Amino acid sequence: MRDGPTGGFRLAVGAATLAALAALWYLATTATHWIPGAYFPTPAEVGQAARQITFQGYADGKLWQHFLHSSWLVLLGFAAAVSIGGPLGMLMGWSRRAEALVNPTFLLVRPIPPLAWIPLAIVWLGLGDAAKVLVIWFAAFVPAVINSYAGVRSIEPHLIEAARTLGVKRWMFAREVLVPGALPLVFTGLRLSLQACWTTLVAGELIGAIVGLGHVLYQAGLDLFPAMILVGMVSVAVAGGLMTAALGWLEARAMPWRAS
Amino acid sequence: MGAALSRREFIALTAAGFAGFFGLWALVAASGLVQELFLPTPAAVARKFVELTQQPFVGYTLQQHLASSFGRFGMGFALAVAIGVPLGLAMGWFRWLDGVVSPLFDALRFVAPIAWVPFAALWFGTGIGGPVLVIFAGAFPPCVINAYRGAKYVDRRLVEAAQTLGASNWLILSEVLLPASVPSIVAGVRVSAGLGWQSLIGAELIVASSGIGYLIVKGQSNISTAIVMSGMIAIGIVGFAIDAALRRLEARIHRRRGRG
Numbered sequence: 431m432r433d434g435p436t437g438g439f440r441l442a443v444g445a446a447t448l449a450a451l452a453a454l455w456y457l458a459t460t461a462t463h464w465i466p467g468a469y470f471p472t473p474a475e476v477g478q479a480a481r482q483i484t485f486q487g488y489a490d491g492k493l494w495q496h497f498l499h500s501s502w503l504v505l506l507g508f509a510a511a512v513s514i515g516g517p518l519g520m521l522m523g524w525s526r527r528a529e530a531l532v533n534p535t536f537l538l539v540r541p542i543p544p545l546a547w548i549p550l551a552i553v554w555l556g557l558g559d560a561a562k563v564l565v566i567w568f569a570a571f572v573p574a575v576i577n578s579y580a581g582v583r584s585i586e587p588h589l590i591e592a593a594r595t596l597g598v599k600r601w602m603f604a605r606e607v608l609v610p611g612a613l614p615l616v617f618t619g620l621r622l623s624l625q626a627c628w629t630t631l632v633a634g635e636l637i638g639a640i641v642g643l644g645h646v647l648y649q650a651g652l653d654l655f656p657a658m659i660l661v662g663m664v665s666v667a668v669a670g671g672l673m674t675a676a677l678g679w680l681e682a683r684a685m686p687w688r689a690s
Numbered sequence: 691m692g693a694a695l696s697r698r699e700f701i702a703l704t705a706a707g708f709a710g711f712f713g714l715w716a717l718v719a720a721s722g723l724v725q726e727l728f729l730p731t732p733a734a735v736a737r738k739f740v741e742l743t744q745q746p747f748v749g750y751t752l753q754q755h756l757a758s759s760f761g762r763f764g765m766g767f768a769l770a771v772a773i774g775v776p777l778g779l780a781m782g783w784f785r786w787l788d789g790v791v792s793p794l795f796d797a798l799r800f801v802a803p804i805a806w807v808p809f810a811a812l813w814f815g816t817g818i819g820g821p822v823l824v825i826f827a828g829a830f831p832p833c834v835i836n837a838y839r840g841a842k843y844v845d846r847r848l849v850e851a852a853q854t855l856g857a858s859n860w861l862i863l864s865e866v867l868l869p870a871s872v873p874s875i876v877a878g879v880r881v882s883a884g885l886g887w888q889s890l891i892g893a894e895l896i897v898a899s900s901g902i903g904y905l906i907v908k909g910q911s912n913i914s915t916a917i918v919m920s921g922m923i924a925i926g927i928v929g930f931a932i933d934a935a936l937r938r939l940e941a942r943i944h945r946r947r948g949r950g
Binding site: 439440443444445447448451468469526527530531532533534535538541542543544545546547548549550552553554625628629632633636637644647648650651654656659662663664666667668670671 | 728786800801805906927
């Protein structure tokens, strides 16, 4: 293998690529009209669309309103899934009886992708926020259970034996051994499921919503407004990135003993 | 950890788990607490499932919807593997390519596959092209990432030996890097099949005029929970079958390597 690129080299090539791409974009859309405006927007149009949604609003809300609304729904569904799925997974990891009892339901439900729950959630709860929270809950619940289950199973047996020998009581045992032991894998699961949550929410909002980033995309698609589609996509990506970063921050906080 | 269960206890608990799931469902459905419209009994869903395989709904029978979904999935998935794997391998070998593509790739990865739906519809329509692009967007990243990692972690001695013998870049890629990274690639392909299948459902929920996702959306707008659930079951079965097939392939490759 060749030597790995150094940080500086990487950064330079990366910046050059992005600059070249921006130039190409300008050339293909604005200077030569090689790509027709109906298919892909020019940089100027994108700038204008971004200003429009930021200051005047688009699809019944300004950018920050859409952003906050979507993030809030993800947070609600995610928190509900983690607070129910985490303990359930730990219980399944701890007790083989609980595992055998709950596992069949998982086997039945797991192969169905979260997105496929959207129509059912709409039939049950309508086009409002409740249906979206339910679907996000589904998207995050299965990974939360599986990873906290795997997390408990990954605890080294001698830790458990040591705690037992010392006669640690149940609650303290859960708090001091089970939860911290399972946390690393739990967070891995959370990171994976956060992505799934975003995808699911955007899909849910594309299908029907009043505000939200997915709704912006939907409206822009209806209006044949490529610049706004692009703004919507970038917003979805940025929002997803921010959430992942926030989770990373929380991860560092939750497991201070791992900090180097 | 709880003590291992005896075989009898395990089977009894698993059976109780299955019975509990269906029993609770049937009980709630039959009790009249929830309208039949919103929660049909398991038996009613099973009847509907069979009916859908015989009588066309929104133009096609269940099998025909599945066939058209599967066709789209096959195209998007094949495209993702055919482009993603070579790209990932090449990025693992050519440093400049890694530098050029990685920043773009990292930026695009944050865009949820489903957010491509408006552009997909705008560029390629809602027939085959649009959904295929969305599937591709879902299935592409794992192919690239795993091929890249596979190529990066190939035993240096193998590469150096090939270089000493004067192998060209092409030969190194095809005869050294590709075979050595097969396990990593297959693992990536499995992940990407799952994500591609999910993205397909998302795409079909929003833009399509046939397919299993379309079927459940139509079931939703007819407020027929039984149709929605039948569709979800079909999606789950196919998704499970795809994963099982790839898992067998994976196991087979590992076995061969173990022997060779």
